[in-house]
Amino acid sequence: MRGKLVTGNWKMNGNLASNQALLQAMIPAISPISGAKSAVCVPFPYLAQVEQLLRGSGIAWGAQDLCQFDNGPYTGAVSATMLADFGCRYVIVGHSERRSVFGESDGVVALKFSQALRVGLIPILCVGETLDEREAGVTEAVIARQLDAVIGQSGVAALADAVIAYEPVWAIGTGKTATPGEAQAVHAFIRRRVAAGDEAIAAGLQILYGGSVRAGNAAQLFGAPDIDGGLIGGASLNADEFIAICRCAQPAA
Ligand code: PEP
Secondary structure, eight states: OOSEEEEEEOOSOOOHHHHHHHHHHHHHHHTTOOSEEEEEEEOGGGHHHHHHHHTTSSEEEEESOOOSSOSSSOTTOOOHHHHHHTTOOEEEESOHHHHHHSOOOHHHHHHHHHHHHHTTOEEEEEEOOOHHHHHTTOHHHHHHHHHHHHHHHHOGGGGGGOEEEEOOGGGTTTSOOOOHHHHHHHHHHHHHHHHTTOHHHHHHOEEEEESSOOHHHHHHHHTSTTOOEEEESGGGGSHHHHHHHHHHTSOOO
């Protein structure tokens, strides 16, 4: 897979009018960008609207979560099968807000990851440490535990069809970004951990960085050897910022 990918995570934001304005500004600017892929992960109710606006553009779309079970008696939940029905290419799995606010365990995240793969969606598996964990020196142990839960459930080969996003929790929505050096160190650790199971899959695995990426810091982050693009929260709601970040993912001419 490799190559660069920039994915927006709109979180629980937007409405019909603002989504339309945002995408109409993004489509003509992002579609011609070659050598880097882009996508937006949007709230469930807007998937139909986004599918209609983005179909045929160079921008893919996806969701921010899915149910760990397939269709059935799970009131309020949304299945992988349903996401596939709306043309989703990606689904975010295990975002730190799902883990901390909604109590998702590593085990549930692993089941969600396998549901995505079952229907051909590309899961974007989020991993990352809290500030306390970083300060306690257990960043790698936390990330290894989060990764191993998924590998234990689906096998390392499953990562051939997945993307990983390293998102230090202390950098999400805080304006504090990991330095390219700090992020690169963790990305390299993730790639080594996957390589221990399968070197070819590790070499092809896209590992995105997420956490207060902006137009002003994206180029430096994306220039690190193991950073294959970004998962962008706040800045993905601003067309100019998101377009500029996507341009930073283009290979140098
Ligand atoms: C995110 O929500 O995944 C994220 C990285 O948010 P932000 O870019 O706002 O820090």
